[in-house]
């Protein structure tokens with residue numbers, strides 16, 4: 180489904196990502212790991228249209244998406260979360276979902292301002308769908324709470340739910356377990372597996388928590404200074420000398 184072919188991203192003299200290639204199949208969970216500054220988030224930024232790669236291309240279901248604007252890539256079926264949670268802090272839990280769901284409804288702004296016929300019906304439908312989504316991720320009881328009043332683990336889950344509201348086929352998660360305790364990390368693992376199953380999606384996962392990566396990824400790519408130093412199953416990665424030296428040995 181997703182193919183990154185020889186993607187290189189330079190910022191001035193710095194090569195943040197060097198000749199990066201990966202494939203993600205329809206229902207796979209693929210991990211992307213590596214030390215700080217290895218280029219992981221930059222890869223997500225290229226895949227979601229924040230940056231145009233210096234060279235190389237990204238394909239999604241056989242169409243080239245690199246260089247397209249971010250909203251076109253969202254429409255094509257890729258959604259992401261951010262390393263630092265980005266929720267609409269003034270909005271409720273439900274509103275955070277509805278805003279994202281409405282991205283699929285281009286006429287909604289004009290229609291809502293003008294109260295065009297059909298707007299209220301669509302608004303009702305959108306609310307129902309958003310509530311169903313909240314229910315499926317276990318956040319319905321919090322629908323009217325302020326988004327940032329939620330405990331941390333639930334904020335992470337809300338951000339994932341918001342990404343799901345754009346109906347992606349591929350979900351890019353940037354360190355979803357950051358700052359979580361072991362129990363929260365375990366809950367998150369179950370949650371990601373459940374989301375994959377319920378929504379029929381693939382996941383590309385950046386994560387420092389090895390327990391999470393090794394627990395749910397079918398394959399793992401390891402980056403160091405923008406270069407892919409290893410790729411394989413979690414078991415192969417754990418035994419790889421280069422990886423141990425570069426990353427796992429660095430204490431995590």
Ligand SMILES: Nc1ncnc2c1ncn2[C@@H]1O[C@H](COP(=O)(O)OP(=O)(O)OP(=O)(O)O)[C@@H](O)[C@H]1O
Pocket residue numbers: 190193195213214215216217218219220221222262
């Ligand atoms: N817009 C930019 N302009 C200049 N340099 C950048 C830019 N974005 C990223 N970089 C640099 O590219 C390198 C890779 O950064 P990136 O954020 O992709 O790393 P990362 O693997 O996500 O690290 P972390 O684990 O700390 O999140 C870093 O040296 C970073 O400073």
Ligand SMILES: [Mg+2]
Pocket residue numbers: 219220221262
């Ligand atoms: Mg990062």
